Each structure stands twice: as structure tokens, then as C-alpha cells.
Amino acid sequence: xxxxxxxxxxxxxxxxxxxxxxxxxxxxxxxxxxxxxxxxxxxxxxxxxxxxxxxxxxxxxxxxxxxxxxxxxxxxxxxxxxxxxxxxxxxxxxxxxxxxxxxxxxxxxxxxxxxxxxxxxxxxxxxxxxxxx
Numbered sequence: 001x002x003x004x005x006x007x008x009x010x011x012x013x014x015x016x017x018x019x020x021x022x023x024x025x026x027x028x029x030x031x032x033x034x035x036x037x038x039x040x041x042x043x044x045x046x047x048x049x050x051x052x053x054x055x056x057x058x059x060x061x062x063x064x065x066x067x068x069x070x071x072x073x074x075x076x077x078x079x080x081x082x083x084x085x086x087x088x089x090x091x092x093x094x095x096x097x098x099x100x101x102x103x104x105x106x107x108x109x110x111x112x113x114x115x116x117x118x119x120x121x122x123x124x125x126x127x128x129x130x131x132x133x
Contacts, residue, residue: 002076004131005108009016009074009081012106012113017068021057025050028113035117041129063129064089069102087120096128 003122015023027050038045067089074081100121107115
């Protein structure tokens with residue numbers, strides 16, 4: 001199971017790096033729960049289902065360009081994974097750039113993400129949004 005979990009998480013980051021939201025939604029269960037820091041400029045903190053996922057990722061893409069993830073480690077325990085690395089990007093408005101650490105937690109069932117929670121250095125992202133970074 002851990003090899004499948006790792007493969008799903010890697011596929012997810014490949015899709016995120018390409019801003020391929022359709023593939024992300026295919027990897028997510030239709031009832032996926034997404035928990036994100038509400039301090040992100042586009043985040044309300046909690047999203048449910050494919051509509052919520054599309055809202056969250058769509059909001060991020062409206063704000064960001066040249067964004068992606070450098071995953072340095074994936075730790076797996078059965079259907080759970082933690083991805084660790086750096087998230088980088090540039091804000092469309094103002095051009096502020098960030099490169100911050102993150103840990104994303106992924107819970108899978110039957111090869112699809114049913115819950116995810118992200119922890120990032122949101123201070124660096126907020127500063128970049130304001131042009132202070």
C-alpha cells in the first residue's frame with residue numbers, strides 16, 4: 001500500500017506543478033476535505049468536495065504565477081503520507097516572490113485523497129503578497 005500511496009502523492013505534485021487542476025480533482029475523492037491556513041490571501045481555511053478543491057486551487061492560480069513545489073521527502077504510513085519541501089511562486093499583482101517550507105498531510109482511501117491539510121510558512125507568502133518580501 002505504501003508504494004501506491006507514494007505514487008499517488010508524486011502524481012499529485014506533478015499535476016500541481018503543471019497547474020493541472022483536472023488531474024488533481026481526479027486524484028481527489030468527490031467528498032475530499034481540504035484544510036489550509038486561512039492566512040493565505042485566497043484561503044478560507046476549509047474546503048469540501050471537488051467544488052471546494054476547485055475553489056481553493058483556482059483562487060491560488062488567480063493570485064500566483066510560476067508556482068510549484070520542490071518535494072524533498074515523502075513519508076508514508078499505510079494510507080497516510082506527509083510531503084515535505086519548499087513551495088515557491090510569484091504573485092501576479094505586485095510581483096512579490098516567495099520560497100517557503102511546507103508539510104502537507106495526505107489521507108488516502110482506495111487510491112484517492114479523502115483529506116489533506118497543509119502547513120506552510122505563511123508569513124513569507126503574506127509578505128510576498130504585500131510586496132514586502
